[in-house]
Amino acid sequence: MWFLRKLNKSFTLRVLCLLCGAFSTVALMPLSAGAQSGHGLAMYGEPALSSGFTALPYVNPEAQQGGMIRLAEPGGFDSLKPWVLKGNGAWGIGVHVAETLMYRSLDEPFTLYGLLAERVETAPDRSWVEFTLHPEARFSDNSPVTVEDVMWSFETLGTQGHPRYHSAWARVASMEKTGERSVRLTFTEADRELPLLMGLRPVLKKAQWDGQDFSASSLEVPVGSGPYIVDKVDPGRSITLRRNPDYWGKDLAVNRGRNNLDVIRYDYFGDANAMFEAFKAGEVTVWRELSAQKWETEYDFPLMQRGDAVKTEIPHGRPSGIMGLVMNTRNPLFADWRVRQAMIEAFNFRFINMTLNGGKDRRITSYFANSDLAMQPGPAGGREAELLEPFKADLPPGTIEGYSLPEGSDRALDRGALRRAMALLAEAGWTVRDGVLADAQGRPFAFEILLNQSGTAMRTASETQQIADIYVQALRNLGIQARITLLDSAQFVQRTNQFQFDMTWYERALSLSPGNEQLLYWGSVAADQPGSRNWMGVKSPAVDAVIGAMVTAETRDDFASAVRALDRILTAGRYVVPVGFSPVSRLAHAADLRYPDRTTPLYGDWPGFLPELWWQEARE
Known part of the structure; x- marks a missing residue:
């Protein structure tokens, strides 16, 4: 949604997944001396969740599946490639369609758990990192996610993608395929964060973009490995994403209780006033109020009076920025x-x-x-x-x-x-x-x-x-x-x-x-x-x-x-x-939209929270 354009992804690696990859070339190789290998990676210390966790602590594992959410965005879009500088990319593509090797927990300062990667291994000084892909990882067209896709994505983003990808790539000394499902990146210098940053790079389908000018904007629908596929596009006005029933990662522990809604629609408006009027009319189902004064004085319109929408305040413990x-x-x-x-x-x-x-x-x-x-x-x-x-x-x-x-x-x-x-x-x-x-x-x-x-x-x-x-x-x-x-x-x-x-x-x-x-x-x-x-x-x-x-x-x-x-x-x-x-986020939303309010994550209302953790209650 319209908020904090800082895309974060996270990952979950389970012991069972490690066993599934035991017969790969890399798995048969001994670990490098002193190397650390596991289901997740923390900036400092160990991941809070052990390898056998069944769900993230801030989700509702029993959340209902189905329903729809409509979100508002300002301005418009003229590209479906949010990974390049040219054009105005549609927000939801990078969030819901493409995936990264690892997924960032919203309840820890900086910890990743495996998603496309089932295992991550690093040197003690973080001078290199090795990712092993999950054997079941698939794009939405059912083609496998390969090491070649990973390597092409990293190099292409690092050279032709948005400048935000260039700095980390410039410190990659070498990248090599070390097994059928494994890739190792060696860095020019020891840096504790670089392995995590590479774990958060989106993995794109090489066959779709190879040979093209990747830096150009485009309305070509990307083929991703994420939980949603692009259903409808009205350039500049709206984009509708539909949950992929064949999503390869829907049973992973890291995804349990997430990605519950069948349809996510982003509608674009000329300005915030038009967005708010759309919410008041029921055409948008969530509104993030940025003014404390308006929150107290301007929410007596019919939608709220009827009880069709409610107000929610969500605290957070993140820096002010x-x-x-x-x-x-x-x-x-x-x-x-x-x-x-x-x-x-x-x-x-x-x-x-x-x-x-x-x-x-x-x-x-x-x-x-x-x-x-x-x-x-x-x-x-x-x-x-x-x-x-x-x-x-x-x-x-x-x-x-x-x-x-x-x-x-x-x-x-x-x-x-x-x-x-x-x-x-x-x-x-x-x-x-x-x-x-x-x-x-x-x-x-x-x-x-x-x-x-x-x-x-x-x-x-x-x-x-x-x-x-x-x-x-x-x-x-x-x-x-x-x-x-x-x-x-x-x-x-x-x-x-x-x-x-x-x-x-x-x-x-x-x-x-x-x-x-x-x-x-x-x-x-x-x-x-x-x-x-x-x-x-x-x-x-x-x-x-x-x-x-x-x-x-x-x-x-x-x-x-x-x-x-x-x-x-x-x-x-x-x-x-x-x-x-504000130390709280103020969300007005349709009354049948719910979120796991008993265990609000450390980062609160942050990318990865709305709409990923929300669900829609079935109407009686």
Whole structure:
């Protein structure tokens, strides 16, 4: 569904599956010295579930099968290939049609269990990983999933796929078939996360795409190995997926209680208002409400009054991530940290939150707020300080000493913050002339705020525009000329992929086990890579170094210290004007749609939760 476009898959390996593969070439080979082999793989320690588990702890193993769910998406789509940069890919394809070697548990920070792979083996230092395919793995056309499919998929995605796949592939030194159903990847360097990342790569059917320009967008229906097949496509408007009755993995323990609905339909709408009206009319059966104030005041329409729909709040324990207005430091206007701090000072979050949301949201105080990975108040100490010390001279003030956001004011005009902002701008060479802030050459401080008229994963278009409108008014008090530009989804994606903006709305969901994807978010190489998520253009040796420390950490404590160090660098880097977040997800849904509410997973309402764990109660 429309939310947190971070695709995660997970896997289940059972002892019985291991026995089934006992006669393969690899199974007859002794394990490499010290190698670890099993049904799952955790970033640190051992998987929480033993090899004999019968179902994931947060599912309802007895969930009813059948029924339909209709979900809403903003904008449109013009491609059925969500694995490439070109085109606007349909969301559900990558989630329900294609599968990965392993499946990510929603109840552990970062643990995978076998799916297409029945076994995974790694070196003690994670310098290589070997996957053994499940002998029964099949594509929806009943052709077997082979090692050749895996190898072709990994190489093709790593070279022609979306840039998010390139970084990990660049660190694969070799890939070889080691048995009829086994493939080994050896890495250029030891990295605890790389084996898990490769386990989460989608496996596509080589025969369908081989010989084509894979990087091109396409409306050709993909043949996948997942639980659903594409039933109907109305380009740009809707896509309907139907459960495959012959799905090869339906009896695996990792799938028990999952994929319960017969039909999943995604309908596309021009904006969030149209989506909400469709829900109120019963044309969409689930609505994720992003505004706490609306949740309390705007749900008295007939559908709710009749009891045909209900409201549900689902808590989570994941980090806040970062959300707000990002500044593009490729633009010299925002290259100076003092200017960026002035932009933050001018944003009166307390007033905006009270005006638009009744003060309900919590302020995002850092990228990993709401978790034990967040930087702590005050100066860095211990391992954090050690990681930051080599870069001390180049880090902005507050990184090591401690940094916090301005408190804001209950009034629209926060005079204290504006005075601090003006002082910082003066230090950076900006002065007010005839009511206009200008540099020494007389050039005005003017820029564009780019917004998506279809809204985003976490905010509606009207909310982002209201926030931007209030902000623009505040900036005028500093003599700053900011203008808002609204674009449709396709234009917005095109411009942000090419970093053609001054300031824009920015959202990055973060997990409890951040790793190599952080290089795509804010690594130096990604800063110049079109399509990367490093929208702010961070180029920091300190960032690159602490991410390296994260992925090579051998203990959970060292890992957490590296993440907190990264949190300090990013937050004190003042790249984003942050807004607020909610520690719960608010879902309004048809009354006959249910989810396993007794055992909400650690990640809560996260990709893999809705619609995968839901079912529809049979009507009497």
